[in-house]
Amino acid sequence: MSARSPRTVVVDDSRFMRGLIADILESGGVEVVGEAGDGREALSVVADTDPDVVTMDVEMPEMDGIEAVERLMADHPTPTLMLSAYTAEGAEETFAALDAGAVDFFAKPGGEVSMGVSRMEEQLVETVRSVAEADISTTGRSRRTEAAAAATTAAGSAPRGRSTTAIEPNTTLVIGSSTGGPDAVERVVSALPGDADLRGVVVQHMPEAFTGRFAERLDAACDLSVVEAEDGMRLGKGELAVARGGHHLEIGSARNGRLRLKVFDEERGQGVRPSVNVAMESAADVVDDPLIGVVLTGMGADGSDGVQALAQAGGRVLAQDEETSVVYGMPKRAAETGCVDTVLPLDDIAGGITGETV
Template sequence: MHGGPRTVVVDDSRFMRGLITDILESGGVEVVAEAADGEEAVRVVAETDPDVVTMDVEMPRMNGIEAVERLMAERPTPVLMLSAYTDEGAEETFAALDAGAVDFFAKPGGEVSMGVSRLESQLVETVRSVAGADLSGAGERPAEVAAGSASTAADVAPNTTVVIGSSTGGPDAVERVLCDLPPDADIRVLVVQHMPEAFTGRFAARLDAACGLDVREATDGARVGRGEVLVARGGLHMEVSNYRDGRLRVRLVDEDRGQNVRPSVNVTMESAAREVDDPLVGVVLTGMGDDGSDGVNAIADAGGFVVAQDEETSVVYGMPKRAAATGRVGAVLPLADVAGGIVRGAP
């Protein structure tokens, strides 16, 4: 007997459909139907009205991106993309996220079936999380966000450092916040998005193209100064190793550090709290789990200010909920107001 979300599994490989179905059903998720391509997926979703869809990207007749577009237009349903662990897979995955998919699960390279099998519990957890996602406004960019923040560079305290953490639903949320920050302000930003290595470079490039700030993927020893953003590299923790005169330096750490994700928001926030002696702001955006709650405490202990995204605008209200539960968050705000909260809250 199943008590989990009702799920449709979409993949052009019969073997993969069976494998994913077995994994999900072993984890208590009910698979109500399978589909071999995007056209069949759209029809099956209309017939079964599932809570969530797992969607392959590359399929005949109608690929996963086109299927997501159709679903969002005709029958909005939370979609988890199953993506190839390649640069091309990253490009296609971001296109699917733009189309309205909630999140993605990266298929490791090599023997795909073995890789997915090793990550059974993570796949089940992600499907459950995506099933509960809020799709209100899916595919839309609110006018007040697209128009940019009313804040100006003069409103930002000198030498302000911002650490942003996010997970499920985070790529779009991070973009919106960065695009709303005054690009000429005396601000430097570290972004920790739960995302595998093959995807973070492409994510940084997309942010750089969309926003006025200078965004790049972090490298070991990279420095970040005024108007610059570093995105943590997938698979490695990003620590602040040094801070002096408004410029900070990071190191990339290939160690567990007691975290169940890598990169971890906690690791970056805690190191920033230790090293940065100028204004410091922590931000926790949409995502599942509790990563960031320890970092929030560290930033607050260091005299910094913390902003958390509110439940209504979060795709998944996990990380910001746990952050707010610490009692150390200075402001809980809708996504459109987070940039303004950063500017106003900088000590």
Template structure:
């Protein structure tokens, strides 16, 4: 018996976009049970129709998508996918919606909107189906509370390091590579904010995210943790205490590793992975060129990206960790990674940082 089609409410202030998104979803086997033109109407429709998932525009007159998500998570928690403008401004608003409890986002492309969205029909349908299955245990107030706690811990640790470096069990010259997708922005931030700034660590975050968003994501991570975080640039070198976020729409490889520093290569080609950036591409390059200790991590996300990567890392002698099912928003990427038999530790999100530093190895 086939699984029941997810029931969806489509929220957008544009009648054209509501119709277009509805057509795309219904053509992909998703049942649209209601529409709304702004956040206030969305709250009423969701309460009445009780959908499995909501697609929510970010910018709307009256009650915008951010406020609507906050209210939704407080009153009738429902997995929500944000539809956001493909701009830096849209990225900022989208991250605010994720803070409020939205599960993931789908970026509206620029130019001819209808043509752009139509080309990504399959991806939109897949994302809606994935978000419909999301676990909301870390959404809304609980997610904001976790973020506030992590920020306070990071600030306290930063004060401590002024007088004495934070103790860590991590091996010298360790390279960290993290792969994540749906639910990843929050998960990555929580892991990095728990890492000590004094660790002899450098690394890469590969988060499935459009190009207009990864720079802002890097800025958020930089503000949230003791490590220095920047968006990757071609030819950039990173050393102790530095992390790079793979640029959206591109793959990222480690070109070489010398004297504890990694030189990065940003690649603008497909590579047949289905996603860009791909954790597989980055992890395989790390396995090939880095001789120092390596820790690979696969966090929440849909799909199977990272599966080939953890195989390569394991063959090269790296330690590999994966987030457990109970703490994942979507248990896709970590599940596929664990099924390879190449994952050394499967742990709750709250224990991943300790696993990276070797405290729970």
């Protein structure tokens, strides 16, 4: 994190919300250098002030947040945090903004104009500071498309889902991520072969209204079957489950190549829910077959306890490298434990899972 306070432009069509967000950020030590009431005005304000980070509402007149992010990334690339409604519709729009190049999102509780934001001051300030430090060269669908094309060329244009024998039978996979994670997870799972003998879970820090849509996006992007986790669900070969937002996910048992999941909302002292630590530690406790843990981009230290548990259980641990991480927080803390076997660029992670990348 830089020594000085990040400089921020706040974009929202509600004057009340602009003032509320600006007050919260400034009270947390973030300098607000400009405000805008719609996407078109935001482009002008950003060009004039050259901020470190932009907070961008999704629903606005004249030019909405999605188009504004597209234009911003083309004309004046700036790390952008989307502020979206805590709804399924808000999730759809937010993922479109992430595709356009936004770094992360913050779901406003209680609707578009909400005093609920003030109850989450610390989290909002922390997220803005994290996004201000993000490497935006790794974000957006265009980057995913370029990476996929390069991977296909490097593999001799081999089709997705090609057969592989590198993965050991009955392998369990646990992937954890946070800031920048939706894009990173998609790039990893879309590169995994559809007939691989693995099953597992994805733990992405994300609100409950968003995780179902995230699972659908992953399912459409890859040859594995991906669903949102439900309590008591069983997973077999070729199946992944995304942890439900606002709930912890544990692997309750592992028998005959199938995992049984536990989904619950009790406090576990992790500071985040779902927690990568909770999922990884449960896998270490109950899985006797081959076990692989992966820690991708994200702020904070979630996963650092989990990778230690996996290593002690004989599992293999991979972490994303600093250069390709949007925020090198979680992978760094995982690597500092000494329990990470391999640190890899994002587009080599899938090969690390299958054993094709050493």
